[in-house]
């Protein structure tokens with residue numbers, strides 16, 4: 001089973017992902033951007049305020065393709081529970097926002113269309129729900145994506161994704177204390193494992 005954690009920067013995904021490692025010692029814990037050289041290229045682009053948004057989309061997508069074939073699919077084929085800190089929905093929400101600056105219309109549909117032929121949808125996606133203002137504050141606004149105005153567009157993109165696939169997403173209030181958020185996440189995973 002593939003579980004993904006999504007949400008704005010600062011919503012507490014990494015905090016939850018780290019804590020889950022104690023609860024699921026046999027699971028495969030992974031993340032995007034990855035720690036491969038593709039992920040290094042992505043981080044270079046994140047650090048470049050003038051990066052071309054289309055080029056950046058393809059860097060993220062290359063990293064995802066390699067993540068899928070090298071980590072996710074082998075672990076799933078071995079019957080393991082896989083828990084990923086960010087996955088395809090991050091592209092659908094974030095790159096759909098950056099591509100607004102380009103001549104591509106319907107950017108979210110475009111980003112989904114380039115994933116659709118090869119990606120694998122998660123079985124469960126936990127959405128850590130936090131408003132853009134608090135997300136920018138908590139993340140420290142250290143990169144170009146962590147600004148309130150941009151994050152509010154990303155947040156509305158996530159809302160669209162949830163609306164389209166309500167059965168895949170479980171929304172967890174990220175304003176509650178970390179222990180309470182973790183409890184909600186664990187019970188959502190348990191419920192899905194039992195189904």
Ligand SMILES: Nc1ncnc2c1ncn2[C@@H]1O[C@H](COP(=O)(O)OP(=O)(O)O)[C@@H](O)[C@H]1O
Nearest residue numbers: 008009010011012013014015138174176177178
């Ligand atoms: N539920 C929470 N309430 C308040 N602060 C939190 C919570 N979860 C995480 N934080 C803090 O917010 C910051 C960002 O958390 P992090 O887990 O790195 O988020 P993300 O991976 O989503 O960017 C960290 O300083 C972390 O300690």
Ligand SMILES: Cc1cn([C@H]2C[C@H](O)[C@@H](COP(=O)(O)OP(=O)(O)O)O2)c(=O)[nH]c1=O
Nearest residue numbers: 008009010032033060086090091094095145
């Ligand atoms: C995986 C992914 C991340 N991002 C962005 C979100 C973050 O601002 C940045 C780095 O991701 P990440 O290291 O997960 O940041 P955080 O822990 O603060 O949430 O890259 C995208 O724009 N698209 C993507 O597909």
